[in-house]
Amino acid sequence: MKVTRRDMLKLACGSAVGLLCTPVPWKLLDDSAIWTQNWPLVPRLPRGPITFRFSTCTLCPGGCALKARCVSGMPVSLTGVAGHPVSHGVLCPIGLTGHHLAYHPLRLRRPMQFVGSGDDGVLAPVSYEDVLARMAAALGSRSETETVAVLDQRPGRAISDYYQEFLEAVPNGLYLNPPSRECSTAARLQELLGMEAPLGMDFENARCVLSFGAPLLDGWGTPGRMFHVFNRRQETGLKLIQVESVQSRTALQADRWLPIRPGTEGVLAMGIANVIISEKLHPAEIAKNAVDFAEYREVVSAFPPEVVAGVTGLSAADIVATARQLVENGPAIVIAGCDPGAGPLGPIPETAIAGLNLLAGSLNHPGGFIVRRTLPGSRAAAAHVLADVPDHSIRLLLLDGAECGYTFPWSLVQRKLVREAPLVVSLSPYMTGFAAHADCFLPSPAHLESLQDTLNATDARTSSYSLASPLHDPVDGPREPAECITQLALAAGIWKDRKESAADLLRRRVQAIYDSKRGSVFCPPEGPLKAVSDFADADELWKALGDAAVWIDDDVVQGAPERFHLLGRLVDAQKTRIDTTPPHSGALLVLMPAGWRAALGNGTLPPLMSKLYQESGLRSLAGYASINPATGAEQNINDGDRATIRTGSGTTEAVIQHDPSVMPGIVLVAAGPRPNGTTHPAGRGDDGVLEVCDVQADATWRMSPASVQRV
Amino acid sequence: METAKRNSRYGMVIDLDRCNGCGACMVACAVENNVPPAEPKATRRTGITPMQVIAVRNGEPIPQSDTVFVPMLCQQCGKDTPCVSVCPQNAVEVDAATGIVGQVPQRCLGCRYCMVACPYHARYFNWWDPKWPEGMEKVLNPDVSPRMRGVVEKCNFCHGRLHAAREKAAAAGKSQVEPKDYVPACVENCPTRAICFGDLSDETSEVARLVARKGTFRFLARLGTEPKVYYHSAKSWVKRMAERSLTPERKETVHG
Numbered sequence: 001m002k003v004t005r006r007d008m009l010k011l012a013c014g015s016a017v018g019l020l021c022t023p024v025p026w027k028l029l030d031d032s033a034i035w036t037q038n039w040p041l042v043p044r045l046p047r048g049p050i051t052f053r054f055s056t057c058t059l060c061p062g063g064c065a066l067k068a069r070c071v072s073g074m075p076v077s078l079t080g081v082a083g084h085p086v087s088h089g090v091l092c093p094i095g096l097t098g099h100h101l102a103y104h105p106l107r108l109r110r111p112m113q114f115v116g117s118g119d120d121g122v123l124a125p126v127s128y129e130d131v132l133a134r135m136a137a138a139l140g141s142r143s144e145t146e147t148v149a150v151l152d153q154r155p156g157r158a159i160s161d162y163y164q165e166f167l168e169a170v171p172n173g174l175y176l177n178p179p180s181r182e183c184s185t186a187a188r189l190q191e192l193l194g195m196e197a198p199l200g201m202d203f204e205n206a207r208c209v210l211s212f213g214a215p216l217l218d219g220w221g222t223p224g225r226m227f228h229v230f231n232r233r234q235e236t237g238l239k240l241i242q243v244e245s246v247q248s249r250t251a252l253q254a255d256r257w258l259p260i261r262p263g264t265e266g267v268l269a270m271g272i273a274n275v276i277i278s279e280k281l282h283p284a285e286i287a288k289n290a291v292d293f294a295e296y297r298e299v300v301s302a303f304p305p306e307v308v309a310g311v312t313g314l315s316a317a318d319i320v321a322t323a324r325q326l327v328e329n330g331p332a333i334v335i336a337g338c339d340p341g342a343g344p345l346g347p348i349p350e351t352a353i354a355g356l357n358l359l360a361g362s363l364n365h366p367g368g369f370i371v372r373r374t375l376p377g378s379r380a381a382a383a384h385v386l387a388d389v390p391d392h393s394i395r396l397l398l399l400d401g402a403e404c405g406y407t408f409p410w411s412l413v414q415r416k417l418v419r420e421a422p423l424v425v426s427l428s429p430y431m432t433g434f435a436a437h438a439d440c441f442l443p444s445p446a447h448l449e450s451l452q453d454t455l456n457a458t459d460a461r462t463s464s465y466s467l468a469s470p471l472h473d474p475v476d477g478p479r480e481p482a483e484c485i486t487q488l489a490l491a492a493g494i495w496k497d498r499k500e501s502a503a504d505l506l507r508r509r510v511q512a513i514y515d516s517k518r519g520s521v522f523c524p525p526e527g528p529l530k531a532v533s534d535f536a537d538a539d540e541l542w543k544a545l546g547d548a549a550v551w552i553d554d555d556v557v558q559g560a561p562e563r564f565h566l567l568g569r570l571v572d573a574q575k576t577r578i579d580t581t582p583p584h585s586g587a588l589l590v591l592m593p594a595g596w597r598a599a600l601g602n603g604t605l606p607p608l609m610s611k612l613y614q615e616s617g618l619r620s621l622a623g624y625a626s627i628n629p630a631t632g633a634e635q636n637i638n639d640g641d642r643a644t645i646r647t648g649s650g651t652t653e654a655v656i657q658h659d660p661s662v663m664p665g666i667v668l669v670a671a672g673p674r675p676n677g678t679t680h681p682a683g684r685g686d687d688g689v690l691e692v693c694d695v696q697a698d699a700t701w702r703m704s705p706a707s708v709q710r711v
Numbered sequence: 712m713e714t715a716k717r718n719s720r721y722g723m724v725i726d727l728d729r730c731n732g733c734g735a736c737m738v739a740c741a742v743e744n745n746v747p748p749a750e751p752k753a754t755r756r757t758g759i760t761p762m763q764v765i766a767v768r769n770g771e772p773i774p775q776s777d778t779v780f781v782p783m784l785c786q787q788c789g790k791d792t793p794c795v796s797v798c799p800q801n802a803v804e805v806d807a808a809t810g811i812v813g814q815v816p817q818r819c820l821g822c823r824y825c826m827v828a829c830p831y832h833a834r835y836f837n838w839w840d841p842k843w844p845e846g847m848e849k850v851l852n853p854d855v856s857p858r859m860r861g862v863v864e865k866c867n868f869c870h871g872r873l874h875a876a877r878e879k880a881a882a883a884g885k886s887q888v889e890p891k892d893y894v895p896a897c898v899e900n901c902p903t904r905a906i907c908f909g910d911l912s913d914e915t916s917e918v919a920r921l922v923a924r925k926g927t928f929r930f931l932a933r934l935g936t937e938p939k940v941y942y943h944s945a946k947s948w949v950k951r952m953a954e955r956s957l958t959p960e961r962k963e964t965v966h967g
Binding site: 030032034041042043044045046047071074075076077078079080091092093096099100102104105217218223227231249252257259608609610611614615616617618628630660661663 | 851
């Protein structure tokens with residue numbers, strides 16, 4: 001039989017068709033899916049025994065307890081600690097991925113410095129000793145008027161005390177805290193009361209909370225506590241009134257939202273005071289105890305509801321109802337908060353708001369502001385106000401690495417640095433946040449890599465203290481800030497033979513707590529509370545706290561001064577009074593920066609936060625601005641258009657989003673994070689929208705007249 | 712004596728009035744399931760978010776404006792599951808024992824037919840090979856295999872946790888998983904306790920009680936796929952929005 005080419009072709013085609021009828025090609029296709037998923041780039045997952053460890057999150061002042069699931073000792077996931085008396089089992093999205101920060105792309109593992117100037121500067125490795133020598137030289141070469149400063153964004157920690165001790169030993173040493181505070185009300189109350197004792201807030205027993213812009217349910221205080229309190233509103237009868245120019249997440253959850261014209265919060269507070277006084281809703285003793293009650297009454301008489309309504313954009317009925325609710329549905333807490341990106345309301349509105357707590361009679365009563373005891377062994381922070389520091393006077397500036405979660409324009413700091421060759425040294429583990437402005441970097445250990453302390457948050461009713469035990473193995477290279485300060489002080493001849501380590505500073509605190517015999521300790525996972533007096537010695541307490549226990553002070557209310565002021569800064573030395581002229585009333589548009597605590601600018605964000613910012617529309621990246629659709633129609637700017645936003649301080653570009661929850665006339669510009677800034681390095685020292693905010697005489701920057709034009 | 716094993720039907724009820732849009736569920740899901748951080752070019756459409764929280768507005772001007780945050784995940788369709796019927800690779804299957812619609816990435820060949828079929832846009836394609844910052848592979852979850860470029864993935868109710876719960880039950884000589892031992896990551900980490908998870912076929916469970924509560928609804932219920940993820944809201948405009956999905960509209964448009 002002769003085999004022809006036709007036969008071969010028939011065989012080949014027949015085989016091909018026949019093969020398709022067999023499982024072989026489908027199996028090969030199936031297996032190829034498996035083969036292509038075993039490349040070398042496929043990560044090999046960790047293996048080993050699974051254990052659970054406890055620690056505390058230190059990424060913001062909230063102090064939330066966390067439980068880590070570990071594989072071969074490495075944390076692979078974090079979650080809250082159920083039943084924890086401080087955080088009530090809650091960990092925020094940022095805290096949930098805190099264990100990834102040790103691998104942040106902008107994490108520094110060795111000292112670095114910028115070589116070259118300005119934008120041409122190149123980051124190069126340098127030895128620790130060289131940086132110390134440079135710092136000591138800057139310290140020693142100062143003129144009589146030049147200062148050395150430490151910017152500490154998380155005051156109250158053991159290292160904060162150490163910074164102050166160092167700066168007190170140095171001529172012209174300045175201890176600086178950030179101008180943005182989560183809640184300024186306590187500080188303004190201290191001014192009105194003429195006392196320094198700390199104040200806590202008894203949300204658990206409050207029946208009415210009036211918040212001026214504080215994001216109570218979106219990253220404020222200890223979030224777990226806030227959710228614990230507000231989730232039980234139906235049972236407790238607690239009412240939340242949110243005063244804000246944007247229908248924020250807190251405003252959405254509030255019982256009432258007062259959409260106020262921005263910049264008129266102080267006027268509203270005076271209007272509420274007017275109603276309380278004119279209808280005699282305040283407790284009778286207030287008139288007796290307020291030393292300036294008569295003058296205060298005269299000042300608030302200029303703020304009747306009808307006038308305040310015209311200024312704030314609210315109705316007179318709403319203002320009257322709010323005032324009545326504050327007193328009749330008490331006890332009440334009134335808070336002046338601030339957006340993490342926009343900064344404080346300003347001392348005058350904050351004073352007006354703080355005074356409402358006194359007027360409502362809830363100071364030192366259950367459900368109000370409570371005078372609490374200070375943390376044993378801590379020193380009162382005697383911080384210099386940044387705005388009061390003379391311009392161009394800081395020769396050497398150290399930036400502590402812990403972030404407070406709130407940001408402010410770097411220009412407020414920049415203008416205080418000497419003009420010629422200032423030296424800014426960052427102690428942060430990451431080249432993020434303000435560290436990006438530094439000349440030298442002495443990185444400290446990353447989050448959860450070393451033993452740190454964290455104390456009570458802004459809102460805490462009583463003092464508390466915990467240690468964040470490390471979950472990651474230590475890395476060669478980073479050093480604790482305490483070591484940096486000690487080495488600098490020794491090199492500059494300020495201290496001799498002082499060799500305290502970071503652990504020594506923490507032990508000092510724990511010893512003080514033990515010696516006080518105050519409070520109780522909760523040991524995770526389930527407690528129960530154990531009195532400090534039941535611990536055998538300070539070492540046992542140290543061990544418990546090192547295992548992520550939390551110390552909570554006894555619920556003892558301290559005395560408050562019987563006499564107080566109500567006016568305070570409302571009337572200054574020139575008798576200039578708070579008036580009813582709304583700021584920027586002639587401006588067509590007002591730029592307001594906005595952000596989410598601990599997720600601002602070029603801040604230290606875990607890489608997985610891209611889920612919220614880039615891979616969904618849940619939060620806005622820097623470079624996005626939101627305007628009301630009506631404003632968009634007026635300005636002829638559509639949703640998705642690129643626009644130039646111009647203020648008196650500069651120009652920025654943003655993609656416009658139409659958002660009906662933003663009041664007309666406002667351009668709400670996201671203050672962070674940077675696009676791809678969660679995973680990829682961003683521009684050095686780029687402050688984004690904060691660079692174009694007008695900084696006012698009272699050191700606020702939350703509102704800037706602006707114009708917006710489509711590109 | 713341990714009773715005979717019965718099949719479960721796991722589902723969720725999500726209270727939209729409690730959800731504040733914090734995104735903790737999204738991040739917890741990414742950590743649990745070894746989802747990598749975004750590629751620089753990734754967008755809302757091309758990123759991987761098995762759980763995605765979407766802000767939905769009522770379209771009214773201030774002060775009547777309102778917003779709800781809707782956590783959207785695989786709805787675990789229980790009847791005529793669309794993605795199951797279209798998959799050429801049998802990479803999707805409904806587990807009769809749990810009702811969970813499981814995605815098997817190792818079988819997937821990346822045709823994305825299931826993404827077209829899914830009415831909830833709850834499936835995500837791996838456009839890029841996953842990349843983690845250097846060293847971060849050391850802290851990945853050992854219970855979940857990473858997925859490579861070219862496969863589709865979705866929520867599977869934290870299958871790794873179900874396996875762990877089953878092992879624990881088996882070690883204790885039980886045939887049924889204890890409810891407290893099987894809690895998906897999103898449920899565990901929701902700060903407002905807006906998500907309730909459990910066995911819908913257990914009439915005594917909290918999730919079954921919430922399903923029966925007034926104001927509980929499902930999205931696109933008219934399609935008849937019997938999703939096992941329910942939502943609840945007392946706000947009438949939210950229910951009207953969901954009820955619009957009960958009847959087909961003359962002109963239907965799909966966005967996103």
